[in-house]
Amino acid sequence: MQRQAFDWRQAGRRVVLVPTMGALHDGHRSLINLARKKVKKGGVVVVSIYVNPAQFNDPQDLENYPRTLSSDKKICREESVDIVFAPNNLYKKEESVEVKENSLTTRLEGVHRPGHFAGVMTVVAKLFNLVLPDFSVFGEKDFQQVAVIRRMVRDLNYPVSILVGPTLREENGLAMSSRNVLLTNDHRDQAAVLSRAIEFSRQSIGSRSSDLKRKLRRLIEKQPDAQVDYIEFVDTISLSPVTKVKKGSRILLAVKIGSVRLIDNGLL
Amino acid sequence: MQRQAFDWRQAGRRVVLVPTMGALHDGHRSLINLARKKVKKGGVVVVSIYVNPAQFNDPQDLENYPRTLSSDKKICREESVDIVFAPNNLYKKEESVEVKENSLTTRLEGVHRPGHFAGVMTVVAKLFNLVLPDFSVFGEKDFQQVAVIRRMVRDLNYPVSILVGPTLREENGLAMSSRNVLLTNDHRDQAAVLSRAIEFSRQSIGSRSSDLKRKLRRLIEKQPDAQVDYIEFVDTISLSPVTKVKKGSRILLAVKIGSVRLIDNGLL
Numbered sequence: 159m160q161r162q163a164f165d166w167r168q169a170g171r172r173v174v175l176v177p178t179m180g181a182l183h184d185g186h187r188s189l190i191n192l193a194r195k196k197v198k199k200g201g202v203v204v205v206s207i208y209v210n211p212a213q214f215n216d217p218q219d220l221e222n223y224p225r226t227l228s229s230d231k232k233i234c235r236e237e238s239v240d241i242v243f244a245p246n247n248l249y250k251k252e253e254s255v256e257v258k259e260n261s262l263t264t265r266l267e268g269v270h271r272p273g274h275f276a277g278v279m280t281v282v283a284k285l286f287n288l289v290l291p292d293f294s295v296f297g298e299k300d301f302q303q304v305a306v307i308r309r310m311v312r313d314l315n316y317p318v319s320i321l322v323g324p325t326l327r328e329e330n331g332l333a334m335s336s337r338n339v340l341l342t343n344d345h346r347d348q349a350a351v352l353s354r355a356i357e358f359s360r361q362s363i364g365s366r367s368s369d370l371k372r373k374l375r376r377l378i379e380k381q382p383d384a385q386v387d388y389i390e391f392v393d394t395i396s397l398s399p400v401t402k403v404k405k406g407s408r409i410l411l412a413v414k415i416g417s418v419r420l421i422d423n424g425l426l
Numbered sequence: 427m428q429r430q431a432f433d434w435r436q437a438g439r440r441v442v443l444v445p446t447m448g449a450l451h452d453g454h455r456s457l458i459n460l461a462r463k464k465v466k467k468g469g470v471v472v473v474s475i476y477v478n479p480a481q482f483n484d485p486q487d488l489e490n491y492p493r494t495l496s497s498d499k500k501i502c503r504e505e506s507v508d509i510v511f512a513p514n515n516l517y518k519k520e521e522s523v524e525v526k527e528n529s530l531t532t533r534l535e536g537v538h539r540p541g542h543f544a545g546v547m548t549v550v551a552k553l554f555n556l557v558l559p560d561f562s563v564f565g566e567k568d569f570q571q572v573a574v575i576r577r578m579v580r581d582l583n584y585p586v587s588i589l590v591g592p593t594l595r596e597e598n599g600l601a602m603s604s605r606n607v608l609l610t611n612d613h614r615d616q617a618a619v620l621s622r623a624i625e626f627s628r629q630s631i632g633s634r635s636s637d638l639k640r641k642l643r644r645l646i647e648k649q650p651d652a653q654v655d656y657i658e659f660v661d662t663i664s665l666s667p668v669t670k671v672k673k674g675s676r677i678l679l680a681v682k683i684g685s686v687r688l689i690d691n692g693l694l
Contacts, residue, residue, distance in 0.1 A: 160583070160585050163585075164585070167435050167436065168435065168436065168438055170436055248583075250580065250581065252529065253581050254527050254528050254529035254530065254577060254581065255525065255526070255527045255547070255577055255578050255580075255581035255582055256525075256526055256528070257523065257524075257525055257526075257582070258523070258524055258525075258526055259522050259523045260522050260524070261520065261522035262522065279523070280582070283582050283583075284581075284582055284583045287582055287583040287584050287585060288583050290585070309522060309523055310523050312518065312523075313518065313521050313522065313523035313552075314523055314525070314548070314551050314552055314555055315428070315516075315551075315552045315555040315556050316555050317428055317431075317432070317555060317558070
């Protein structure tokens with residue numbers, strides 16, 4: 159991969175990387191389209207597919223994560239991806255180096271999934287060094303992840319521009335996610351409550367965050383198998399909590415529907 | 427710097443980086459020569475000069491560290507260095523990302539200088555991303571640092587080959603180091619005991635490490651202002667301690683001479 163990347167560089171071809179864990183869906187297609195638009199003809203779109211063990215804090219989640227390489231490849235072909243980079247393993251036996259962040263990752267997913275972001279940053283650092291992209295595309299659904307990756311790029315001076323694609327949603331409002339295939343039909347219906355919660359908070363500008371969080375928790379947990387992991391209103395840049403729900407702040411939430419943990423977010 | 431680096435890449439010029447903290451001496455000259463030999467004509471030799479605050483655990487040591495930019499530049503000119511990269515500052519206000527290692531750095535300098543190697547790795551990661559070198563040259567005097575940097579390159583897949591230049595020594599055996607200018611003449615004489623200790627251990631193959639360490643500590647601390655920080659015999663690859671001093675193992679030691687902390691090492 160790296161040799162290929164050097165050849166592209168020397169040929170002056172622009173490279174854009176779309177890092178994924180596979181189980182590609184329409185959300186990924188839209189990220190790939192964004193990538194293609196950025197480099198146009200002559201540029202190279204690389205989709206990496208790698209279920210990164212280091213970012214799973216829950217071994218059961220890692221085991222259950224959908225793996226659908228042959229249909230992923232088909233989707234990449236349909237979307238005119240130039241290279242699918244699907245390594246079997248990106249770790250050596252005695253791996254001992256990791257990239258850490260100690261500010262943005264102390265909240266939200268960072269609290270609820272210990273080690274998750276170090277795993278994400280480390281694998282993205284590896285991928286950047288292997289693919290040497292000019293651009294890399296991430297989905298806004300993982301909003302905190304985007305902030306953390308941007309911070310890594312800034313602080314370590316990676317020569318990569320980060321592009322962010324919007325969250326795509328099912329008809330019932332459920333944010334597209336590879337984990338959605340793990341939901342039963344009933345749970346898929348219940349999961350629509352996350353986007354309803356976002357909508358509800360858009361109509362509650364001016365509320366105190368603590369009040370609105372309580373309301374939303376009640377709204378969400380009316381679903382028989384829904385359990386809130388967190389609901390937070392934050393400044394959209396610093397990710398620090400806001401006490402009052404303002405226009406321009408953002409809601410981030412994580413909810414378990416049965417055994418499947420889903421996250422979502424929205425700008426208010 | 428990064429824009430310049432991209433131009434070199436696209437022109438197919440090989441780039442070699444010699445990261446330094448300035449106060450250049452003949453040891454650095456030899457590293458620069460090694461760099462030049464590697465890329466020959468058409469290649470680019472970059473010397474970075476940056477006293478990296480993040481790798482100093484002792485604020486006094488940071489304050490005292492010699493800063494001699496104009497004579498450093500003169501040396502670089504004499505050695506036909508192409509670019510001196512001497513940034514004022516490589517850190518943003520709210521820097522929150524760092525590169526860490528959790529195996530090789532749990533010993534020796536890692537124990538005696540908490541945070542030191544994270545500081546080194548983080549700044550080297552930044553420099554690699556700014557200069558985009560094909561090769562980077564480090565001095566063997568900082569033996570553990572070389573091992574840690576190699577590990578970082580391996581684990582994060584940096585597309586950089588690490589070259590190591592041998593330790594140069596003063597006539598009295600003292601390993602060349604930027605910190606040597608901080609020694610009084612008397613202390614410079616006393617400091618020669620480090621290399622004598624290495625020599626002594628070369629003549630003690632087959633000893634038990636613990637016995638030889640005791641002997642060397644006595645030998646060193648006969649000097650009126652010498653205080654041993656550590657003496658260790660290690661496997662030259664894993665840096666793990668060996669119980670018996672064998673040919674092919676390595677001695678690493680750190681000794682304070684007055685207020686100046688010196689390190690040295692040697693293959694047995």
